[in-house]
Amino acid sequence: MAERRAEISRKTNETSVSVRVDIDGTGKSKISTGVGFFDHMLEQLSRHSLIDMDINVKGDLHIDDHHTVEDTGIAIGQAIAKALGDRRGITRYASLDLAMDETMTKAAVDISGRPFLVWNVAFSAPKIGTFDTELVREFFQALAQNAGITLHILNHYGANNHHIAETCFKAVARVLRVATEIDPRQADRVPSTKGMLA
Numbered sequence: 001m002a003e004r005r006a007e008i009s010r011k012t013n014e015t016s017v018s019v020r021v022d023i024d025g026t027g028k029s030k031i032s033t034g035v036g037f038f039d040h041m042l043e044q045l046s047r048h049s050l051i052d053m054d055i056n057v058k059g060d061l062h063i064d065d066h067h068t069v070e071d072t073g074i075a076i077g078q079a080i081a082k083a084l085g086d087r088r089g090i091t092r093y094a095s096l097d098l099a100m101d102e103t104m105t106k107a108a109v110d111i112s113g114r115p116f117l118v119w120n121v122a123f124s125a126p127k128i129g130t131f132d133t134e135l136v137r138e139f140f141q142a143l144a145q146n147a148g149i150t151l152h153i154l155n156h157y158g159a160n161n162h163h164i165a166e167t168c169f170k171a172v173a174r175v176l177r178v179a180t181e182i183d184p185r186q187a188d189r190v191p192s193t194k195g196m197l198a
């Protein structure tokens with residue numbers, strides 16, 4: 001099988017982002033965005049998807065974390081899309097309910113080539129430490145849009161906002177792991193009656 005790896009470098013007046021992914025990795029990551037909480041979430045994304053990620057971001061954090069989080073989502077999405085290529089042989093669909101202490105969150109993905117985010121998550125506080133909770137949605141919007149995937153995230157319940165955010169990243173990681181995996185019964189086929197997904 002061809003290696004499913006890709007690298008994206010993206011530079012604007014607001015951020016400079018470089019991302020390297022290996023879909024068939026072991027969940028190793030080297031992540032530095034300058035935003036501690038976001039680094040912690042991206043480590044979870046890599047660890048539980050088993051997608052290796054090297055992520056280095058220099059953003060305009062003197063303004064706020066918004067551009068850094070959004071542009072990192074864009075670059076990870078583009079890198080995943082590039083690494084998946086024509087999406088031949090992939091499992092395509094996955095969904096999972098993920099528990100963490102008092103919190104339960106569902107993620108469902110279709111690696112469809114059709115970007116769509118359904119976000120059904122409410123935070124009870126505007127901040128987790130210094131991190132704006134509304135940026136969690138911004139990240140997944142950028143990821144879904146640029147990876148070309150349909151992504152639904154639903155928080156069933158939860159009290160702690162750190163847990164709510166973390167279950168979103170972990171649940172998405174787990175469904176990405178399954179949906180990007182090669183399904184031996186699909187062999188060398190693109191799993192669509194249209195014959196294409198990219």
Ligand SMILES: [Mn+2]
Binds near residue numbers: 040162166
């Ligand atoms: Mn945590």
